């Protein structure tokens with residue numbers, strides 16, 4: 001199906017807004033390549049995020065800081081080859097939008113034009129409102145991201161719940177600023193349930209939670225985490241829906257055994 005073949009089933013910024021207005025939940029998962037993109041796009045999943053978590057998840061980096069624009073464009077383009085129905089969002093990586101409005105526009109344009117994304121996601125609040133306004137004005141849908149923002153890990157000092165105590169009012173204010181600047185959704189990561197609920201009620205755009213409880217307008221998880229790929233990362237908010245790590249290891253072990261004992265390839269796998 002081409003991106004324009006079946007407008008009725010395409011997920012767009014308008015779909016997201018309507019979901020919120022109708023009280024219907026929005027689903028989002030990360031995805032980093034064409035193989036997984038083709039699988040997730042066959043479901044009813046609403047949004048696919050090429051997250052800069054790909055640094056941790058598929059590139060073996062220790063955090064998201066080393067992920068570059070070229071890496072994001074490369075992986076977004078791969079996912080865009082198979083995701084034709086869900087809304088495709090690409091993360092703008094560390095320092096690719098913080099320097100100036102011009103820098104943000106140039107890099108967002110690459111993710112849309114070369115990568116094939118429908119929207120970009122940026123981490124942060126008041127400080128990046130001018131960049132968000134400029135991208136939205138240029139016709140680029142933008143998803144905001146508040147709470148635990150992994151690109152600021154050195155400032156935050158660890159992967160901890162954000163927005164407790166005095167920080168709550170600031171996050172609520174920044175969520176309103178992002179909504180006023182024109183974001184089409186806001187990811188809330190590692191935020192207490194009550195604050196996520198308050199922000200969700202206060203803004204007209206959908207909130208998508210990860211570790212933010214059940215009261216946000218939608219949920220997002222990292223694909224490899226929810227599929228049960230082996231990882232030392234096992235936070236409280238994560239639910240594993242499969243144990244693919246074990247399934248893959250068992251298949252590889254069986255292949256290794258059969259080749260070494262001579263039972264694969266069998267006659268049915270062999271040309272005469």
Ligand code: KIV
Pocket residue numbers: 030049050051052053054091187189210220221222
């Ligand atoms: O990079 C990512 O995967 C993300 C999600 C956790 C929202 O930003």
